[in-house]
Amino acid sequence: xxxxxxxxxxxxxxxxxxxxxxxxxxxxxxxxxxxxxxxxxxxxxxxxxxxxxxxxxxxxxxxxxxxxxxxxxxxxx
Numbered sequence: 328x329x330x331x332x333x334x335x336x337x338x339x340x341x342x343x344x345x346x347x348x349x350x351x352x353x354x355x356x357x358x359x360x361x362x363x364x365x366x367x368x369x370x371x372x373x374x375x376x377x378x379x380x381x382x383x384x385x386x387x388x389x390x391x392x393x394x395x396x397x398x399x400x401x402x403x404x
Contacts, residue, residue, distance in 0.1 A: 341368060341381055349383055361386060 345368050348354075354364045362385040370379045 341370075341379060345381055346383075349381060350385075 349364050349366050354366050356363050356365055364383045366381045368379050370377055
């Protein structure tokens, strides 16, 4: 995957292409008292082969998902 440096769009592109299986058990780690999912993805940046680490904080994800569901329910009324 060829990406440029420093924009949110590239992160969104990585998540679109590689995020589907991010929440798998083999990507789960603990960091202090937090549960994270981390996936290493090979990318090409400035004509070099490097790795990007896609991370998801499960606690934050749960909060965001709950807010989204509640907001959508409020809009349905």
